[in-house]
Structures are given as C-alpha cells and as structure tokens.
Amino acid sequence: MSANSDVLIVGAGPAGLTAGLYASRAGLRVRCLEKMTAGGTAALTAKVENYPGFDEPISGFDLGQRMEKQARRFGLDIVSGSVDELAVKSNGFDVKTSGGVFAAEAVIVASGTRPVELGVPGEKEFRGRGVSYCATCDGPLFKNSKVAVVGGGDSALEEAAFLTRFCSRVYLIHRRDQFRAVKVLVERARANEKVTLVTHSVVQKIVGTEQGLEGVEVKDLESGSVKTLPVSGVFLYVGISPNTEFLSADTDTDEHGYVITDEEMRTSTKGLFAAGDVRKKSLRQISTAVGDGAVAAMSVVRFLEERESR
Numbered sequence: 001m002s003a004n005s006d007v008l009i010v011g012a013g014p015a016g017l018t019a020g021l022y023a024s025r026a027g028l029r030v031r032c033l034e035k036m037t038a039g040g041t042a043a044l045t046a047k048v049e050n051y052p053g054f055d056e057p058i059s060g061f062d063l064g065q066r067m068e069k070q071a072r073r074f075g076l077d078i079v080s081g082s083v084d085e086l087a088v089k090s091n092g093f094d095v096k097t098s099g100g101v102f103a104a105e106a107v108i109v110a111s112g113t114r115p116v117e118l119g120v121p122g123e124k125e126f127r128g129r130g131v132s133y134c135a136t137c138d139g140p141l142f143k144n145s146k147v148a149v150v151g152g153g154d155s156a157l158e159e160a161a162f163l164t165r166f167c168s169r170v171y172l173i174h175r176r177d178q179f180r181a182v183k184v185l186v187e188r189a190r191a192n193e194k195v196t197l198v199t200h201s202v203v204q205k206i207v208g209t210e211q212g213l214e215g216v217e218v219k220d221l222e223s224g225s226v227k228t229l230p231v232s233g234v235f236l237y238v239g240i241s242p243n244t245e246f247l248s249a250d251t252d253t254d255e256h257g258y259v260i261t262d263e264e265m266r267t268s269t270k271g272l273f274a275a276g277d278v279r280k281k282s283l284r285q286i287s288t289a290v291g292d293g294a295v296a297a298m299s300v301v302r303f304l305e306e307r308e309s310r
Contacts, residue, residue: 007300008095008104010083011243013040014057014286015276016110017067018293019300020076023108026301029280030075031104033097035082039064040112041277046136051286060136063286083111083246088269089186105307108299109247109259109267109274110293113284116239118150122206122213123236130213131206135159135235141179142233144168145202148216151237152176157185159235159307161166164194173218175200198229206234242278265296 008116009016012034023030025298037043045060053065068078092105115133117123123131132138135149139162147167152174158181163170172189177199179186189195198218205217207228215228242257249256252260252268258281259274261267267274275292277284 002179004092005029005077005102005104006072006304007031007108007297008033009108009110009248010086010091010095010101011040011112011276011278012038012068012078012087012179013063013110013112013276013289014042014067015289015293015296016108017064017071017076019108019110019275019297020078020291021067021071021074022294023300024071024074024076024295026297028301029080031077031102032071033079033083033095033102035080035098037064038068038078039059044134044136045158047158048286051191052178060286061205067092070249078255086246086248086272088248088250088272092271098152106271106273106303108265108293108296108300109171109244109272109278110289110296111243111246111278113240113242113277115236116241118203118238120203120205122208126206126208126213126234130208130233132233132235133237135163138233138235139163139166142167145232145237146171146230147230147233148173148198148203148229149235149237150174152179152181153237154181154185156305157181157189158238159194159237161185161188161192163235167194167233168253171216171231172196173201173203173216175202175221203234226257240277244278263295264299266299271303281304 006028009032019034033154042060043064047057049057052295081097085096087094096101146169148171150173200221201218208214265273273296275296276289
C-alpha cells in the first residue's frame with residue numbers, strides 16, 4: 001500500500017484539477033488519479049469558447065494542460081491509473097487501482113462521464129474502424145470523406161462543425177426536427193453548406209465490409225422509409241453515463257448513477273465528496289466543474305480540520 005494522502009482525487013478533468021489546486025494550495029497532501037490525460041474529456045474538445053477569461057477560443061487540450069501545470073505548481077501529485085474499488089475504512093478510504101492501493105483520509109470523486117453506446121448492429125464491429133465517439137480525436141482521419149454525426153445536443157453540433165474542416169459532407173442525424181443544442185450552434189449547423197440535416201430519423205444499422213465502414217442505414221420516422229447514407233465514418237453523441245462503478249452501494253446516486261451531493265459537494269458517505277460532471281446537476285460545463293472542484297476542496301479542508309479537532 002502506498003503512503004497516505006490527506007485527500008485523493010479520482011479524475012484529472014477540470015473539476016479534479018481545480019480541487020487539486022485548491023487543496024494543495026491549502027497545504028494538504030493531495031494525490032490525483034487519472035486514467036487518460038489531464039483535462040479529462042474536456043481535453044478532447046477542439047474549441048472552447050464559453051470559458052471565462054479567454055477572449056479567443058482555446059482548445060480543450062491546451063486548457064487542460066494549463067490547469068495541470070498550475071495545480072502541479074502547488075504540489076499536486078498526479079498518478080496514472082484507473083480505480084477499481086473504493087473501500088470505506090474507519091479512518092478514511094483505501095482506493096484500489098490498476099497501479100496498487102492508495103490510502104487517504106478523504107476522497108473527491110471527479111471521474112466524469114463516458115459516451116453512451118447507440119446499441120445498433122455494426123457499432124461494436126466497426127468501433128475503431130469507422131465508428132468513433134470523439135471527432136476531435138479521429139476527425140482528421142476522414143479528410144475529404146463523407147461522415148455522419150448522430151445526436152442533437154451541444155456535443156453533436158459542435159463536433160459536426162469541427163468535422164467540416166476535414167470532411168466533404170457531414171450528415172447530422174437526429175430523431176426530432178428540434179435540437180437540444182443551444183441556439184447559436186443550431187444556427188451555425190443550418191448555415192454550414194457542408195452539413196446536411198437528416199431529421200426525424202434514426203440509425204438502424206451500421207454497415208460495411210472487412211475493409212471498413214461503408215454506410216449507415218437510416219429510417220425516416222415520419223414516412224417509414226429506409227435509406228443508406230454512404231459514409232466512411234460515424235460519430236456518436238447520443239448521451240453520457242457517469243463513471244461511478246467503483247463506488248460503494250452505500251453512496252447515494254440517482255437512477256442514472258450520478259452521485260447525489262449537497263451544496264458543499266458532500267455525499268451520503270462521510271469523507272467522500274463529488275465534483276464535476278459525475279454528480280447530479282442541471283448543467284455540465286467546464287465552468288460548473290471548476291466551481292464544483294473549488295467547493296469540494298474547501299469542504300475537504302473543513303472536514304479534516306474538524307476531524308483533527310475532535
């Protein structure tokens with residue numbers, strides 16, 4: 001077992017890095033576990049233009065790197081690894097990871113979310129061979145090609161716009177004619193000559209051969225007609241799920257698995273806090289994650305001070 005930390009943070013996205021910054025700056029021994037790269041899923045965003053303090057857009061990767069550098073300057077220790085189990089002890093927690101067991105007096109869960117699968121034939125078969133959940137990661141691979149984006153929220157429309165940098169045609173498939181995305185993103189999509197809206201439609205099948213993906217079979221929900229769009233890539237943005245499988249069943253979550261907290265980011269488990277997209281909340285943005293992380297860190301500071309005084 002590794003040396004104890006005052007607080008262990010699960011996830012180095014905006015919430016986790018902010019929590020690490022505040023807690024380290026407060027003089028705590030802080031370790032942060034991240035299985036991917038600093039910045040979390042925000043690092044996969046091509047252009048961030050609604051985070052305060054930047055009068056010009058910044059890439060999610062660059063923003064994540066800046067956050068990491070700032071947090072490390074105050075002593076945050078970032079360790080690579082994924083969490084398998086979080087065990088509650090009388091004096092804190094044992095966090096079992098792919099790289100060993102870490103002990104801490106308090107834990108902040110900032111593990112974020114992951115994409116929901118569409119669940120249609122061909123999705124698993126062509127994953128990594130045309131099916132993707134990250135346009136920023138894989139978009140450049142489809143230069144001068146036709147691709148499809150499935151979804152109607154902010155992520156779907158943002159990534160559809162990003163893909164027009166490389167692709168000759170982007171089909172935006174959505175089951176309704178109204179989009180959930182903010183108005184400015186919808187207006188941009190409608191005005192983009194490279195984007196073709198395929199509304200009132202659902203994907204029934206992703207088709208191809210051993211050589212790769214060749215198209216998506218789409219059903220029109222109004223007419224019932226079925227057609228195949230000739231595309232070499234499909235980008236899926238149909239929802240997200242929280243990364244909370246490692247939590248004890250004693251920690252309260254909602255019906256979708258999001259962690260329930262109070263305004264101080266405290267969970268139903270003493271000494272366990274949650275911040276960012278993993279918690280139940282009405283808005284999941286970088287700015288709200290940063291706010292959560294700051295509150296969680298200071299709540300941990302108070303929790304440890306109260307424990308020490310008893």
